[in-house]
Amino acid sequence: MSFLVSIIPILLLFVLMLGFKMAGHKSALITLVVTILLALFVAPYLDMVPERFKEASIYGVVWWGFVEGVLKAIFPILIIILMAIYSYNILVESKEIEVVKAQFTSFTDDKGILVLMLVWGFGGLLEGMAGFGTAVAIPAAILIGLGFKPMFSALVALIGNTVATGFGAVGVPVTTLCNEVAPGGAASAEAICETSAFAVLQLSPLFVILPFIILMLTDKKAIIKNIVLALWTGIISVLVQYICARYLGAETPAIIGSIAAIIAIIIYAKIFTKAPEKKEGAKSYTFAETFRAWSVYLFILIFILVSGALCPPVNDFLKSNLVTKLPLPVIDSTFKFGWISNAGLMLFLGATIGGLIQGLSFKRLMVILAKTVVNLQKTVITIISLISLASVMNYCGMIAAIAAGLVAVTGSFYPFFAPLIGAIGTFVTGSDTSSNILFAKLQANVAGQLGMTGQSTFFGVEGSETNWLVAANTTGATGGKMISPQSIAIATAACDMQGKDGEILRSAIPYALLYIIIGGLMVFFAV
Numbered sequence: 284m285s286f287l288v289s290i291i292p293i294l295l296l297f298v299l300m301l302g303f304k305m306a307g308h309k310s311a312l313i314t315l316v317v318t319i320l321l322a323l324f325v326a327p328y329l330d331m332v333p334e335r336f337k338e339a340s341i342y343g344v345v346w347w348g349f350v351e352g353v354l355k356a357i358f359p360i361l362i363i364i365l366m367a368i369y370s371y372n373i374l375v376e377s378k379e380i381e382v383v384k385a386q387f388t389s390f391t392d393d394k395g396i397l398v399l400m401l402v403w404g405f406g407g408l409l410e411g412m413a414g415f416g417t418a419v420a421i422p423a424a425i426l427i428g429l430g431f432k433p434m435f436s437a438l439v440a441l442i443g444n445t446v447a448t449g450f451g452a453v454g455v456p457v458t459t460l461c462n463e464v465a466p467g468g469a470a471s472a473e474a475i476c477e478t479s480a481f482a483v484l485q486l487s488p489l490f491v492i493l494p495f496i497i498l499m500l501t502d503k504k505a506i507i508k509n510i511v512l513a514l515w516t517g518i519i520s521v522l523v524q525y526i527c528a529r530y531l532g533a534e535t536p537a538i539i540g541s542i543a544a545i546i547a548i549i550i551y552a553k554i555f556t557k558a559p560e561k562k563e564g565a566k567s568y569t570f571a572e573t574f575r576a577w578s579v580y581l582f583i584l585i586f587i588l589v590s591g592a593l594c595p596p597v598n599d600f601l602k603s604n605l606v607t608k609l610p611l612p613v614i615d616s617t618f619k620f621g622w623i624s625n626a627g628l629m630l631f632l633g634a635t636i637g638g639l640i641q642g643l644s645f646k647r648l649m650v651i652l653a654k655t656v657v658n659l660q661k662t663v664i665t666i667i668s669l670i671s672l673a674s675v676m677n678y679c680g681m682i683a684a685i686a687a688g689l690v691a692v693t694g695s696f697y698p699f700f701a702p703l704i705g706a707i708g709t710f711v712t713g714s715d716t717s718s719n720i721l722f723a724k725l726q727a728n729v730a731g732q733l734g735m736t737g738q739s740t741f742f743g744v745e746g747s748e749t750n751w752l753v754a755a756n757t758t759g760a761t762g763g764k765m766i767s768p769q770s771i772a773i774a775t776a777a778c779d780m781q782g783k784d785g786e787i788l789r790s791a792i793p794y795a796l797l798y799i800i801i802g803g804l805m806v807f808f809a810v
Contacts, residue, residue, distance in 0.1 A: 285331045286688030289681035292318045292672060293711065296768060300785040307772050307784030308661040311668035318672045319345055322679040331680035335615070341679075343613035348678040351611055351618055352671030358620040360416065360713070361659075361666055362627035364773055367420040369655045370579050370634035371428075371777075376651055377641035380428050382568060382576035387429065391552045392559040395501040395509065399516065401425060402443030403494055404545035407520075410447040411537030412587040417630070418444045418451075419770055420777040421580075427778055434783075437774035438790050439497050441765050445798065446486050446493065447537040448715045448764045449757045450479070450524075452626065454533030456715040457482060460757050461533075463723035464749075472532060477746045479528035479536065481754035483521065484742055485702075485805045486761065489798060490524075491517030496794060512551055519547040579637030586629035598624070614678050661781050665772040666713075673712040677721060682711065686725050690732075697729055699807035701752055702759025706799050709760040713769030718760040726753045741809040748810075755806040762798035766791050 292314050299310035322345045326332055336344050374380040387397060401422045410418035423440035427433055449456050457479050461470035470478075495513035502509070524540035568576070588594065590601055601624035609618045622628070638648045676682050686704050693700045704725070708718025727749055730736065735748035764770055771784050771791070780787070 285329050285680075285684040288321060288325055288329060289331070289676070289684040289688075291321060292676060292681070293685075293707070300768070300788055304785045306661070306782040307768060307775065308664040308668070310784070311665045311672070311768060311772075315668040315672045315675075318675050318681075319349070322348075322675050322681070326679045326681065331684055333678070333680050333683070336613075336678065339613050344678050345675055347611045347614045347616075348675045349671045351614065351616060352674035353667055354609070354618045354620075355674070356667040356670035359625040359627045360670065360769070361663060362625065363630060364416045364420060364662065364666070364776065365652075365655060365659060366627050366630035366634060367417040368424065368659070368777060369652050370583060370630060370637075371421055371424040372651050372655055373579055373634055373638040373641065373643065373648065374576075375428070376647070377638065377643055379576040379579075379641050380425075382572065383425065384429050385566070386568065386573065386576070387425075389559065390549065391556050393552065393556050395498045395505060395512070396548060396552050396556065397429070398426065398431070398439055398501045399494055399497055399512070400545065400548050402439050402497060403516065403520075404541055404548055406440065406443045407447040407537055407541030407544060408584075410444055410451045411535075411541055412453065412584060412626075416770065416773040417626070418447065419773045423774055423777040433778040433780050434786065434790065435500065437771075437778045437780065437787050439500055440777075441770060441774055441787070441791050442493060442497055442500075442794055444770070445761050445765055446489055447541065448761045449482050449486070450528070450533055450535075450537035451715065453538070454479075454535070456719055456757055456760070457533035459716050460719035460723050460753060463720060464727040464753055474747075474750065475532050476529055478750045478754045479533045480525060480744065481741065481746060481751050482757050483525045483528045483536065484744060484809075485754060485758040485802055487521050487525075488801055488805065490521040492801070493517075493798075508555075511555075512548075515551055516544055516547050520544045575641055578640040579634050581633075582636045583630055583633030586633045587626060590624065590629055659776055662772050662776040665784075666769055669711075669713060669769050669772075673717065676711060682708070682721055683725070686722055690725075690729055695733070696807070697733065698752060698755065698810045699803040701726060701729075701755035701806055702762065702799055702802040705756035705759030706763030706795075707759075708756070709763030710767050713764075713767045715757060715760040715764060718763065719757055722756050723753060726756045735810070739810075751809065752806070755802070758802045758806065759799055762795055762802060765798065766795040 295317055296310055296314045299305045323341055327341050406418040406422040409421055419440045423436045426436035461475045461478050491513050494516050495509055498509035498513055520540050523543040524536040527536040527539050589597055602621055605622040607620045611618060635648055689700055704722050705718050708721045709715055730749040730752040735752055737748055739748050741751055771787050774787055775781055775784055
C-alpha cells in the first residue's frame with residue numbers, strides 16, 4: 284500500500300502531461316498539491332514517515348521539506364537556467380549568433396555532423412563544466428538559431444544530454460554517490476575511480492547507440508554514414524571517458540571525453556565529407572571577429588574551469604567564502620549556497636564580459652537579463668513545484684517506499700532493475716546528484732542482501748561487487764535525465780515552446796526506456 288500511494292505523484296504527472304496534454308507548469312503545480320495532501324493525511328497513517336521524524340509534527344516535516352525544495356530550485360538550478368539562456372540571448376542581441384552559425388556550418392554542409400557536434404560534443408562539454416541544464420538550453424537554442432525546428436532541437440538536446448550527466452558539473456554526481464556509501468562520508472580516490480569506471484562500462488553501448496539515434500533523427504536516409512560516424516564517435520568517446528574515469532576520477536571524463544568527441548567528429552568531416560561550397564558573398568572571419576563572436580562561451584569556459592575542481596586553490600577559496608547556511612528545523616537539514624562558487628555566477632560573468640566585448644552596454648545587458656527573467660515565468664513555476672515535490676516525497680518516506688517496493692518484487696533480478704531506481708530518482712528530482720543522494724545507500728544495502736560483497740570481474744575489469752551495483756544508480760539516473768520534467772521544462776524554455784512539455788515528453792519516452800533497459804541488461808549480465 285505504501286508503494287502504491289507513493290507512486291501516485293509520478294503517475295499523476297504522466298497522466299496530466301501525456302493524457303490531458305496539460306502544460307508543464309500546471310501539471311507540476313497540481314501534482315505538488317496532491318503530493319502535499321498525501322504526505323499530510325496518508326503517509327503518517329501508513330507508517331511511511333522515516334523513524335527520525337516520528338516524534339515531529341507532520342505539518343512541520345512537510346512545510347520545511349517544501350521550503351528546502353524552493354531554496355534548491357532557486358539556488359542554483361533556476362539561476363543556472365536563467366544565465367544559460369541569458370548567454371544565448373546576448374548572442375542574438377549582438378547578432379554575433381550569425382557568426383557562430385556561419386562557422387558551425389563552414390566545416391561541413393552535413394546536418395547530421397553539425398547536430399552531433401552540437402548536442403553530443405559541445406553539449407557534453409557544457410554538461411561536464413556546468414551541468415544543471417546548460418547542456419540542454421544552449422545547444423537547443425543554437426540549433427534553432429541554425430534553422431532547425433524547435434521540437435527536433437529539444438528532442439536531440441535531451442537525448443544528447445545523458446551519458447555525460449554522470450560526470451556533470453566536474454564530477455559532482457559520481458563523487459556524491461561514492462561519498463554517500465563510504466564510511467564517514469568520505470570516499471577514497473580509489474573507490475571513486477573504480478565506481479566512475481564501472482559507470483562508463485555500464486553505459487558503453489549507449490555511447491554508440493545514442494549518436495546513431497541522433498544522426499537518424501537528423502537524416503534517416505544516410506544509414507551507412509550514420510552507422511560509421513556513430514561507431515567512430517562513440518568508440519572514441521567511451522575509450523577516452525573510461526581512461527579518464529579509471530585513472531583520474533570523476534572530474535574529467537565528460538570534459539575530456541567531449542573534447543575528444545569534437546575532435547573525432549571534425550576529423551571524420553575532413554576525411555569523409557566534401558568541403559562545403561563557398562557561397563557567394565560568404566565571409567571569411569578574422570581571428571578578432573571569431574574571438575568576439577565566441578567570447579561569451581569562451582569566458583564561460585574559462586570561469587568554470589578556473590573556479591572548478593580543475594583548479595583546487597581557487598575552488599577551495601570560492602567554496603569557503605561567502606557561503607550562506609540556513610538551518611532548516613524539524614527535518615534537521617542545513618541549506619548551503621555559495622554565492623561566489625556556483626556555476627550560475629560563472630555563467631553570468633562569462634556572458635556579461637563576452638557581451639561587453641561584443642559591443643553591448645552594461646545597461647543593455649541588464650535589460651536582456653530582465654527580459655529573460657520575465658520570459659521564464661512558467662519555467663520558474665515548473666521547476667519550483669517539481670523540486671519541492673521531490674523534497675516532500677523524500678522526507679515523508681515516499682521515495683524510499685518506491686525503492687523498497689521494487690526490491691521486494693524483483694528479488695534476485697534486482698540488478699536488472701537497479702538502474703530503474705536511479706532513473707526514478709532523476710525523474711522525480713531532475714538531478715543525477717539528487718538521485719544518488721536518495722538511493723546510493725539503498726543500492727549498497729541491497730548488494731549486501733544479495734551477497735554482492737566481494738571482488739569480481741565485470742566485462743574483464745576486476746573490482747568491488749558493491750561498487751558495481753552502486754554505479755548502476757548513476758547509470759539509470761543519466762537515462763532518467765532525458766525525461767525528467769525539469770529537463771523538459773528547460774528544453775521548452777530554450778526552444779520557446781511553453782506549454783508543449785507533454786509533446787516533448789511523449790517524443791523522448793521511447794528513447795529513455797531503451798536507454799534504461801540497455802543499462803539494466805549491462806548491469807545484470809555482468810553480475
